[in-house]
Amino acid sequence: MNLIAHATLSWELFKDKKLTKDDANLLLIGSIIPDVCEFGIVDERQSHEKGLEFFKYLNNKNYYFGLGVILHGDRPRALDWYGHQYIAGKHQEISKIINDYKKCIGNLSQEWAAHIITEFCFDHLILQKDKTIPKRIYAALQNPKVESAIIDFANFFEIDKKHLKALRKIIRSKHFYKFLSNFSTIKGTAHSFRDFIFYKGVRDKNNSHLIKKLRRVTQSSLDFFRAKILDRPLVTLFERCTELVKIDCDQFILDVNVILRNMIKANKL
Numbered sequence: 001m002n003l004i005a006h007a008t009l010s011w012e013l014f015k016d017k018k019l020t021k022d023d024a025n026l027l028l029i030g031s032i033i034p035d036v037c038e039f040g041i042v043d044e045r046q047s048h049e050k051g052l053e054f055f056k057y058l059n060n061k062n063y064y065f066g067l068g069v070i071l072h073g074d075r076p077r078a079l080d081w082y083g084h085q086y087i088a089g090k091h092q093e094i095s096k097i098i099n100d101y102k103k104c105i106g107n108l109s110q111e112w113a114a115h116i117i118t119e120f121c122f123d124h125l126i127l128q129k130d131k132t133i134p135k136r137i138y139a140a141l142q143n144p145k146v147e148s149a150i151i152d153f154a155n156f157f158e159i160d161k162k163h164l165k166a167l168r169k170i171i172r173s174k175h176f177y178k179f180l181s182n183f184s185t186i187k188g189t190a191h192s193f194r195d196f197i198f199y200k201g202v203r204d205k206n207n208s209h210l211i212k213k214l215r216r217v218t219q220s221s222l223d224f225f226r227a228k229i230l231d232r233p234l235v236t237l238f239e240r241c242t243e244l245v246k247i248d249c250d251q252f253i254l255d256v257n258v259i260l261r262n263m264i265k266a267n268k269l
């Protein structure tokens, strides 16, 4: 889940096009929405592989939202597909570091932890380039055009009303904004990771209502701040992994930028 990278990359792709505010908002949210699968609201393969079908379903309505969904996914090959290749290339080195901090990853498998940690370090580094992205995402979510595009997304991917309501609450919550803006520092990134594994643990253990789960995650954040816990080993783990990702993440973004431009042309979008 690379929300910051998805939003930044699609922003970069169209920054010279001088999009209207509505279109820019649609593009931003379209490029992150496929990851609502993390909340168990939609099937991951569907939201990551049916971008072209969804784009056609929109029939030129909310064009940039549909394009954002395509730019996110695995089919046609877009950011997630290439991102996962990148993560696989880092796996061995990141795993070696995790070995020194096994207690920090809770019940996560080492393989899954390496995946998430690489993604989170990546988002931390990307956010250094443009720290306004979390604010822009949050503002875009208040746009009525985006709201109607999310309903199109829910209809196409057969998300029921109850889950749609929960989804709206989650993405408009201050907690979601906090989750995104935390990536501006390494400590914050480590904190978001802690929240994420807590959430995953809750999600995998029971099927209680989504909002209840979110409240529990928020509670964990509050406890974290109240107790002023400085989880030093976890922060060090992130510092060391960030150094590894730093080596080539800029080059990766440049390469993918070119690839995505070609993909847009090849699919006549």
Ligand SMILES: [Zn+2]
Pocket (backbone or CB within 6 Å): 001, 002, 034, 035, 048, 072, 080
């Ligand atoms: Zn994704």
